[in-house]
Amino acid sequence: MNSFFFLDKAARQWPENLAQVQGEESWTYRQFRERALAIGGNLLSLGCQPGDRVAFCLANSPRILEVVFGCFAAGLVVVPVNARLHAREMAYIVENSGAKVLIHGGEFQDAIASNADLFCGLVARVCLDDAAGTEHFDRLLYHVNALASAREAVPEDICWLFYTSGTTGKPKGAIWHHRMVARMVMNYLADLHNIQPGETVLHCAPMSHGSGIIALPAVARGATNAITEGASFDPDALLRTVERLKVSHIAFMAPTQIVKLLEDTDPARYDLSSLRAITYGGAPIYVDQLKQAIAAFGPIFVQLYGQGEAPITITGLTAAAHARLLAADDPRIGSAGQTRTDVEAACVDADDNLLPPGKPGEVVARGEIVMPGYWNNPEASAETLRGGWLHTGDIGYFDEEGYLFLLDRAKDMVISGGNNIYPREVEEVLILHPDIAECVVFGIPDVYWGEAVHAVVVRREGATLSDKDVIAFCGESLAGYKKPKAVDFLEALPVSGYGKVLRREIRDTYWHGHGSRIGGGAGKRAGKT
Numbered sequence: 001m002n003s004f005f006f007l008d009k010a011a012r013q014w015p016e017n018l019a020q021v022q023g024e025e026s027w028t029y030r031q032f033r034e035r036a037l038a039i040g041g042n043l044l045s046l047g048c049q050p051g052d053r054v055a056f057c058l059a060n061s062p063r064i065l066e067v068v069f070g071c072f073a074a075g076l077v078v079v080p081v082n083a084r085l086h087a088r089e090m091a092y093i094v095e096n097s098g099a100k101v102l103i104h105g106g107e108f109q110d111a112i113a114s115n116a117d118l119f120c121g122l123v124a125r126v127c128l129d130d131a132a133g134t135e136h137f138d139r140l141l142y143h144v145n146a147l148a149s150a151r152e153a154v155p156e157d158i159c160w161l162f163y164t165s166g167t168t169g170k171p172k173g174a175i176w177h178h179r180m181v182a183r184m185v186m187n188y189l190a191d192l193h194n195i196q197p198g199e200t201v202l203h204c205a206p207m208s209h210g211s212g213i214i215a216l217p218a219v220a221r222g223a224t225n226a227i228t229e230g231a232s233f234d235p236d237a238l239l240r241t242v243e244r245l246k247v248s249h250i251a252f253m254a255p256t257q258i259v260k261l262l263e264d265t266d267p268a269r270y271d272l273s274s275l276r277a278i279t280y281g282g283a284p285i286y287v288d289q290l291k292q293a294i295a296a297f298g299p300i301f302v303q304l305y306g307q308g309e310a311p312i313t314i315t316g317l318t319a320a321a322h323a324r325l326l327a328a329d330d331p332r333i334g335s336a337g338q339t340r341t342d343v344e345a346a347c348v349d350a351d352d353n354l355l356p357p358g359k360p361g362e363v364v365a366r367g368e369i370v371m372p373g374y375w376n377n378p379e380a381s382a383e384t385l386r387g388g389w390l391h392t393g394d395i396g397y398f399d400e401e402g403y404l405f406l407l408d409r410a411k412d413m414v415i416s417g418g419n420n421i422y423p424r425e426v427e428e429v430l431i432l433h434p435d436i437a438e439c440v441v442f443g444i445p446d447v448y449w450g451e452a453v454h455a456v457v458v459r460r461e462g463a464t465l466s467d468k469d470v471i472a473f474c475g476e477s478l479a480g481y482k483k484p485k486a487v488d489f490l491e492a493l494p495v496s497g498y499g500k501v502l503r504r505e506i507r508d509t510y511w512h513g514h515g516s517r518i519g520g521g522a523g524k525r526a527g528k529t
């Protein structure tokens, strides 16, 4: 089955429903289907063959879903690229995927033109604006080349390469085929949030990533995918859009966006009565912040935990589960939820032995949502999928009832004096301090301890907190060996294009000139970057 089927069906059942809206621009399902079939046919006419890769690097707009479904229709493999990447990083993904066509916004033209040698493998570049050396996006809409219908596909046909956002090492392309996409759509509707026809789903996070994936179940249900305007995240504009369009569901928010929403807006000033769900994930949210978010917006938060290698997803916590756990003052509100219906997950030790509940180890998963491997990378595929399990590189433990508590990325664990310390545990304490706005904890080289626990803290405006205050505060609730040995202060923490705190970027400044991150500790460190 070709995943274009979801759009085909929506266009037949709800032809005049609004499919996409951004500002003054709007398209019905009938129009969306026609445009996608035109894009698919025109990509073929530019010289692509079914199975070829087509990359796009586009700021959020209706073009993204048109290109995704255009590629599905033509049997092409879509390669979304984060629009916040540098031209050289974009070039790496284009080259690694062997993309024939790159579709990009006018804002990238100069950077691409001045790195032209890096893009020489392309057959064509397509730009949303008039730009030298490119085809205009309108060229993809020529009627004469439009497909009459989508190409037949078998479930194992590759349709998507999802490049990991690893903050170290080069990104790897997780392969998705049509069966995974169909599973992803069903899983989201069945296990996380059941989008209904005619509802409006709002996108305020990059649609090359989680938000764009959650657009697919919305298409399958004939819901409207509305997209906020403007390049940067604007909490006030977001809530005004919710009010104006009677949005029922915010597709995806990174925890950093939720925190900004809490800090910069007063929900009482808006009519948010239509809002039934806000999905978040991609990075940990601290329990205290989650509780504040529920207090401010109601029990409408849906958490997902997964990764590009197992999209939508491994575990989840529905809005109802959040409400139940919060009412019972149950600490599992801080978990990543339970394993989804058709996924098997467990934790393993460094030798890949399955661990009993309560014992921390690397989270592994298997099931139909797991990728078949990485694009052109048999070594990484074999390593990550060894023993038939996806090795996530995340450390966590399951409790007796199957709730997953994530501790950290395996490579973020600090090994100090032979003790394993999970930065998240220390951060959960720090964030409770009224003078701390943001924090990040990691290990730094130390001749005696191997690694020493180190905190970088952003003070709230006007606060005069000292390093000693921070360490003493940790001492009130953490074992001595987990307390930061030293604290530095920053004005703000750097975040990635997907809103994840760039822990390793900050940490690496402390490791400059040290060959190995692993000091004298006794623990064994494993996992992906």
Ligand code: AMP
Binding pocket: 164, 165, 166, 280, 281, 282, 283, 284, 285, 303, 304, 305, 306, 307, 308, 309, 336, 392, 393, 394, 406, 409
């Ligand atoms: P990506 O493949 O870019 O989506 O990144 C996946 C990684 O983000 C996971 O392996 C986790 O380390 C992290 N992640 C995703 N969801 C969550 C979550 N709900 N809580 C904590 N970390 C998460």
